[in-house]
Amino acid sequence: MNKKSIRDIDVAGKRVFIRVDYNVPMDKEGNITNDTRITATLPTLNYLLEKGASLVIGCHLGRPKGQPVPEFTVAPVAKRLAELLGREVKFAPDCVGEQAEKMSAALKPGEVLLLENLRYHKEEEKNGAEFAEKLAKLADIGVNDAFGVSHRAHASVEGVTKHLPMVAGFLMEKEIKFVGQAVANPVRPFVAIIGGAKVSDKIGVIENLLKKVDTLIIGGGMANTFVAAQGYSTGKSLVETEKLDLAKSLIVQAKEQGVNLLLPTDMVVADKFAADAEHKVVGLDAIPDEWMALDIGPKSAEAFAKALEDAKTVVWNGPMGVFEMDAFAAGTKAVAKAVADSDATSIVGGGDSIAALQKVGLSDKITHISTGGGASLEYLEGKVLPGIAALQDK
Numbered sequence: 001m002n003k004k005s006i007r008d009i010d011v012a013g014k015r016v017f018i019r020v021d022y023n024v025p026m027d028k029e030g031n032i033t034n035d036t037r038i039t040a041t042l043p044t045l046n047y048l049l050e051k052g053a054s055l056v057i058g059c060h061l062g063r064p065k066g067q068p069v070p071e072f073t074v075a076p077v078a079k080r081l082a083e084l085l086g087r088e089v090k091f092a093p094d095c096v097g098e099q100a101e102k103m104s105a106a107l108k109p110g111e112v113l114l115l116e117n118l119r120y121h122k123e124e125e126k127n128g129a130e131f132a133e134k135l136a137k138l139a140d141i142g143v144n145d146a147f148g149v150s151h152r153a154h155a156s157v158e159g160v161t162k163h164l165p166m167v168a169g170f171l172m173e174k175e176i177k178f179v180g181q182a183v184a185n186p187v188r189p190f191v192a193i194i195g196g197a198k199v200s201d202k203i204g205v206i207e208n209l210l211k212k213v214d215t216l217i218i219g220g221g222m223a224n225t226f227v228a229a230q231g232y233s234t235g236k237s238l239v240e241t242e243k244l245d246l247a248k249s250l251i252v253q254a255k256e257q258g259v260n261l262l263l264p265t266d267m268v269v270a271d272k273f274a275a276d277a278e279h280k281v282v283g284l285d286a287i288p289d290e291w292m293a294l295d296i297g298p299k300s301a302e303a304f305a306k307a308l309e310d311a312k313t314v315v316w317n318g319p320m321g322v323f324e325m326d327a328f329a330a331g332t333k334a335v336a337k338a339v340a341d342s343d344a345t346s347i348v349g350g351g352d353s354i355a356a357l358q359k360v361g362l363s364d365k366i367t368h369i370s371t372g373g374g375a376s377l378e379y380l381e382g383k384v385l386p387g388i389a390a391l392q393d394k
């Protein structure tokens with residue numbers, strides 16, 4: 001890596017601003033259901049603390065759209081982080097401003113301060129210069145250990161580096177190495193699997209992925225837009241109507257480029273978005289008007305698993321269905337098992353994808369679990385991620 005890391009800087013007695021990706025899955029009561037994204041940063045945090053730094057940690061949770069929405073407070077993260085570090089984690093109720101400045105100025109070596117959700121301010125996602133400057137005031141040096149957010153040119157990821165020199169943490173270094181290696185010269189057949197719910201965000205990467213992979217499997221919420229694009233009626237399923245033309249064009253591009261594009265041929269549909277919903281398996285031409293597709297069906301799962309049998313490189317982001325509810329977890333489970341059983345080099349990324357893998361107990365069968373979903377897809381596309389580009393050169 002041609003970027004500086006925390007090994008290249010002296011942090012003794014300094015306040016270090018660390019951007020992390022603690023966008024962890026939570027249940028309705030606000031309990032963290034998977035803390036991989038927190039534990040993955042512990043080597044960086046412990047190293048800096050041992051070297052005599054104090055830490056000002058910035059993160060986001062969900063998409064509160066620039067408002068202080070209580071549901072998205074990172075207070076539960078502060079509690080879990082304190083347990084994992086075995087030391088007190090102070091909490092600043094606003095990530096910028098007088099109180100945050102006072103709290104960060106009072107930090108002694110070895111002390112840790114977690115800032116409230118950065119996305120409570122709209123300037124974070126807009127990469128506002130003033131906001132970035134306010135964040136920079138909180139520390140002497142910056143560290144980016146948030147690979148999962150490095151595809152976002154946000155203030156705490158990109159803008160802040162104009163006021164605070166920023167270097168890579170150990171997690172960032174590891175992600176760049178593993179994701180980069182696997183996709184630089186992939187052993188073929190190379191299969192990418194895309195699912196999940198962030199359709200408008202991630203459908204854009206497919207065009208470039210088609211130039212790299214031999215097979216592309218699409219499931220989860222992402223598949224519904226492709227199903228609708230083929231002319232089927234999708235009832236109340238999650239569909240990005242603005243992306244229907246793009247989906248149609250991607251189906252054509254896959255054919256032209258000789259990529260084996262696998263879309264679901266059957267679905268598990270439900271009468272509501274709930275764990276106790278009435279549900280059944282239907283063909284694509286039989287999705288009832290008032291129902292929604294919440295998982296791929298068994299025939300699709302079988303076809304996807306078959307396509308993974310002889311894969312040599314697999315990159316996967318986004319669950320095949322609403323795996324958090326048992327009735328809609330079978331598709332994700334089947335694909336996870338097929339990836340685990342193959343002898344491919346496998347990279348599975350994304351907060352919910354990691355949680356899905358752990359739920360089915362197959363995490364240790366994956367070559368690299370990446371903390372970034374969208375970030376690893378964009379890295380795989382060959383894009384320069386703004387959060388990485390902004391780090392100090394060696």
Ligand SMILES: Nc1ncnc2c1ncn2[C@@H]1O[C@H](COP(=O)(O)OP(=O)(O)O)[C@@H](O)[C@H]1O
Pocket residue numbers: 195196197198199219220221222238293294295317318319320321322323324349350351352353354373374
């Ligand atoms: N058919 C579907 N309809 C609605 N939501 C879905 C569907 N399939 C999967 N999901 C949801 O997608 C979410 C994960 O999407 P995403 O954030 O893109 O993945 P990741 O966090 O792994 O990057 C999960 O919470 C899952 O419930």
Ligand SMILES: O=C(OP(=O)(O)O)[C@H](O)COP(=O)(O)O
Pocket residue numbers: 021023062063148149152198201349350351352371372373374375
């Ligand atoms: O969860 C994340 O991405 P992912 O769902 O692609 O893994 C990151 O925290 C980025 O979040 P964002 O997609 O709301 O910018």
